[in-house]
Amino acid sequence: MFTDMNEALEAEALELTPIGSGQSAAASLVVAHQARDKDDLADLLGALGLPCGEDDLVRLLPHMNTSDNPTTGDTMPANAFTATAASMLNNGDSPEHVRETLGLSESELAEAL
Template identity: 50%
Template sequence: MFTDWAQALEAESLPLDPTSAQQLAAAARVTARSSHDKHDMTLLLDALGLPTDPDTLTALLPLIPETGDKPVTTTPAPEAIDVPVVPLTFSNPVQELLDWAAAHPAAAVRNRANRITADLAELTERRDTEAAQREAEEKVARAKAELERAQEELRTVKAGTRTTAAATAGIRTGSGSGRSREELATIRSWARENGYQVADQGMVSKRIQEAYDTAHQATARKAG
């Protein structure tokens, strides 16, 4: 805050709680002469416990130097961070450029090369991961399609088996004549009574069935 040691010592020699207006005024004048602007003076007065009312500030403004050496603040340069270079497989021009940058004497260039190499490695890993994911999804889709086709074939086979079983049952029941078991039993009884040879089970010959139908048609005509 102070650019002159004499002024600093003069300000420090004042008591923190001055008991007279003269001491307050002297401290305020020293503070004003050591200020860079009105804002700086107000902060200093307030820090020292000196009056900061408008009248005091107006009276002290002429004491502020017209020019002053303002403190210069410098921001320290960030420290260089060495990132290990991961060797990657690129096209020759890109790899040559990265090799040149990695061996550059300037730390900023080397660090940029390291960051680019790390980014490229991350992108390569992400590309390979997404490609593997797509391949897995395609395999799952193909497996689902194969499963659906197999299930459809199984349903078709089951439906055909039911149809075949029903047809077989019809053959066994009606012996291929479209007649019920009761009708076939009646025909067998009639055939034996009329001198025909017929088995107790199995198919009844077409000749015997026609003879049975003819006899019953004639009987029906006579009855009518």
């Protein structure tokens, strides 16, 4: 809140200019990087008042951050466990402690070694 009324009047007098096509395109790319899928992208663009027609979506689809392995809800693949096991072993943890902590089999632990 303004304590000086002159500051408030000056702020109200500022001219608002609509965003240009370059700014709109840049904002759309940022949104595309955050979207999960095409429907999510359309919803996000619409909520922000950015162009969200079919042509706009097709142009932005290659910029979406697609991942074949979702980061939530799934267990880590064995190679992530073995990488963690190798790191723990390099830090001086005992093999038995590593197996118990990560729930690895002996063969998986041997692969990490």
